[in-house]
Amino acid sequence: MKHRIVSLVLARLAIALVTAIIVSFAVFFATAMLPGDTATILLGQAATPEAVEGLRKAMHLDDPAIFRFLRWLAGVVHGDLGVSYANNMPVAKLISGRLVNTLKLAGLTAVISVPLALTLGITAAMLRNTLYDRCLTIAIIGVVSVPEFMIATLAVLLFAVYLNWLPAVSFTSEIRTVYDFARAYAMPVVTLTVVISAQMIRMSRAAVVETLNTPYVEMALLKGASRGRLVFHHALPNALGPIVNAVALSLSYLLGGVIIVETVFNYPGIAKLMVDAVSTRDLPLIQSCAIIFCFGYLFLTTTADIIAILSNPRLR
Amino acid sequence: MTSVAKSAPRHQRFGYRINAVGVAGALVVGFWIVVALAAPAIVPHPIGDIVDTDYFGPISRELWLGSDYLGRDMTSRILMGARYTLGISIASVIIAGVSGVMLGMIAAITGGVVDMVLSRFLDALNSIPSKLFSLVVVAAVGSSIPVLIVTMAVIYIPGAFRFARALAVNINTMDFVVVARIRGESLFYLIRAEILPNIIGPVLVDLGLRFVFIVLLLSGLSFLGLGVKPPYADWGALVRENIGGLPYAAPAVIVPSLAIASLTIAVNLLIDNLPTKIRDRENS
Numbered sequence A: 001m002k003h004r005i006v007s008l009v010l011a012r013l014a015i016a017l018v019t020a021i022i023v024s025f026a027v028f029f030a031t032a033m034l035p036g037d038t039a040t041i042l043l044g045q046a047a048t049p050e051a052v053e054g055l056r057k058a059m060h061l062d063d064p065a066i067f068r069f070l071r072w073l074a075g076v077v078h079g080d081l082g083v084s085y086a087n088n089m090p091v092a093k094l095i096s097g098r099l100v101n102t103l104k105l106a107g108l109t110a111v112i113s114v115p116l117a118l119t120l121g122i123t124a125a126m127l128r129n130t131l132y133d134r135c136l137t138i139a140i141i142g143v144v145s146v147p148e149f150m151i152a153t154l155a156v157l158l159f160a161v162y163l164n165w166l167p168a169v170s171f172t173s174e175i176r177t178v179y180d181f182a183r184a185y186a187m188p189v190v191t192l193t194v195v196i197s198a199q200m201i202r203m204s205r206a207a208v209v210e211t212l213n214t215p216y217v218e219m220a221l222l223k224g225a226s227r228g229r230l231v232f233h234h235a236l237p238n239a240l241g242p243i244v245n246a247v248a249l250s251l252s253y254l255l256g257g258v259i260i261v262e263t264v265f266n267y268p269g270i271a272k273l274m275v276d277a278v279s280t281r282d283l284p285l286i287q288s289c290a291i292i293f294c295f296g297y298l299f300l301t302t303t304a305d306i307i308a309i310l311s312n313p314r315l316r
Numbered sequence B: 001m002t003s004v005a006k007s008a009p010r011h012q013r014f015g016y017r018i019n020a021v022g023v024a025g026a027l028v029v030g031f032w033i034v035v036a037l038a039a040p041a042i043v044p045h046p047i048g049d050i051v052d053t054d055y056f057g058p059i060s061r062e063l064w065l066g067s068d069y070l071g072r073d074m075t076s077r078i079l080m081g082a083r084y085t086l087g088i089s090i091a092s093v094i095i096a097g098v099s100g101v102m103l104g105m106i107a108a109i110t111g112g113v114v115d116m117v118l119s120r121f122l123d124a125l126n127s128i129p130s131k132l133f134s135l136v137v138v139a140a141v142g143s144s145i146p147v148l149i150v151t152m153a154v155i156y157i158p159g160a161f162r163f164a165r166a167l168a169v170n171i172n173t174m175d176f177v178v179v180a181r182i183r184g185e186s187l188f189y190l191i192r193a194e195i196l197p198n199i200i201g202p203v204l205v206d207l208g209l210r211f212v213f214i215v216l217l218l219s220g221l222s223f224l225g226l227g228v229k230p231p232y233a234d235w236g237a238l239v240r241e242n243i244g245g246l247p248y249a250a251p252a253v254i255v256p257s258l259a260i261a262s263l264t265i266a267v268n269l270l271i272d273n274l275p276t277k278i279r280d281r282e283n284s
Helices: A002-032 A038-043 A049-058 A065-077 A091-126 A131-144 A148-162 A178-212 A215-222 A227-264 A270-280 A283-310 B002-012 B020-042 B074-110 B112-126 B130-141 B145-172 B175-183 B187-223 B235-241 B243-248 B251-272
Strands: none
Touching: A002 A065, A002 A283, A002 B112, A002 B130, A065 A283, A091 A131, A091 A178, A091 A227, A091 A270, A091 A283, A131 A178, A131 B251, A148 A178, A148 A227, A148 B187, A148 B235, A148 B243, A148 B251, A178 A227, A215 A227, A227 A270, A227 A283, A227 B130, A227 B187, A270 A283, A270 B130, A283 B130, B020 B074, B020 B251, B074 B112, B074 B145, B074 B187, B074 B235, B074 B251, B112 B145, B130 B145, B130 B187, B145 B187, B175 B187, B187 B235, B187 B251, B235 B243, B235 B251, B243 B251
C-alpha cells in the first residue's frame, strides 16, 4: 500500500508542476501581449526611432513571444527577475525586503489565528446546535460575506477612533520596543486574523461534525464513552487530516486578504509593492510579484491536498 | 432506516416553502434591484452637485446619509452606486455562469480528451488567486467597465465549470441519457433536454454564491482604486474616495460598506434558506 501513497503524491506534485507552468504562462502573456510597445514606453514619446529600435534589439522584444516567455521563465528559475521600469533597480532587490515584511505579517497572523480558529471550530462542532454554535455561525456568515476592507475600516473605527488606543493609519519603521511592535502590527494582524479565522472555523467545524456523524463515533456513544473521550479519542484523530487540509486552504486566503490589508494600513509588504506597480504599470515588477503570489498559493493548496492523501488511513 | 423512509414523503409536498429569514433576504435583494433600476428617477440630488457647504457632513433631515468629501449628497451617490455594483456583478455572473455551465456539460457529455484538457486548464486558471488575476489584467489593459465584467467572468468560470461538470457527470450515467444517446441525439439536444433541466436548480444556487464573491471582488478592486473609475462610482469606490472621513467616523465612509454588507449577507441568507427542493435535488 505504501506504493500507492507514493504514486498518488507524485501524481499530485506533477499536477502542481503543470499548473505552475500554465499559471506562469498566463501571467506572462497577460502582461506581455499588451497593446503599447515597451521600448517606446521606456524611452518616452520623444525618443528617436533608432533609439527605440536599438532598445528593442537589446531587450529581445522582436523575438517570438514563446522565446521571450522561455527566457523569462529561465530567468525566474535562476532568481533573475528582470529590471523594474519605474526606477531601473533589479526587481529581485526591490522585492526581497518587502517579501520578508509580508512573510512576517503572514506568519504572525498564522501563529495567532490557527490555534484560535481550531479551538473555536472544534468546540462549535462539539456543542453543535447550541446557542454558542449558532452565534459563532452567524458571526462567520457575517465576516465571510463582507469585503476585507470593511473589516479593516471597522478595526480602525473601533481601535483608533472610538477607543483611541492606536494611531489611525500609519506604519512606523522605528520599532524599538515590544510595545512599538505591538502597536504597529495590532490592526493589520487583527484584521487578517478575523478574515482567515472565519474560513478556518467553518471548515474545521464541518470536518469534525462529519466525523462525529460516523458509525464508529455512534458506537462509542452507545458503549457509554464520555463526551470528551468521544471527541478527543475517537473523532479528532480521524478528523486530523481534513482539519490540517482546512488550515492550509484557509492560509491561502491570506494572499487575497494581505493585498487589501497592506494597502489600508500602508504596510511596506510585497502586496503594496504590487498595487503600486499596477498604478505605474511597471510590468516586470508586476509579473514577479504575481508569480510569487501564485506559487505561494499553489504551494499551500498542493500541501493541503498532499496532507489529505497522507492522512487518509485507507491508503496506508 | 424505516423512520427516514416514512418522513421522506413529507418533503414532497406540492409548492415551495420558505422561512422568514429567507423572505427577509429576498426582500433586501429585491429592494436593491429596484433601487438599481430606478436610481436616476429617485435620486434626491444630481450625483455631481455639491449641495453641502461642509464636507463629511453628518446625517441630517436635508441629507439623509450626510455628504461626501466634496459636499455631495451621499444618499444619491449610494443609490446610483447600486447600479454599478449590481449591474457589473450581474453581468459577469451571467457570462461566467452561461459559459462555465455550458463547458461543464460539454466536458461531462463528451468525456475523454476534451474533458481532460478543459478540466486541467480551468483548474490551473483557478489556482491564480482572484484578486491577483484582476490586478494583473487591470495593470495590463486598464480598468474600464467592460474589462471588469469580462475579467471577473473569466475568474469565476472555472468554479461554475467544476460545479456543473460534477453534477452533469452524475446525470450523464442515467438511463434516460443513455437512451437518448442511443437514439442518436445531438450534443446540443442532450444538453438542452436531458442534462440542463436536471441540474438547473443547484446550478442557479451556486451562481448566487458566485455573485456574492463577484460583488466582494469588485468592491475590493474599486477600493484599491483599480475597479470602477470616476466619474462613475460603485460602492467600493465610494468607500475609497471617502476614506479620509474615517478618523471622523463620517457616514460617507460607513454607509457604502453597510450597503455592500447588506447585499451580500442578504444573498447568503436567501440561499441558505431556500427550500431543499430547489437547492439540492439529491438530498430531497
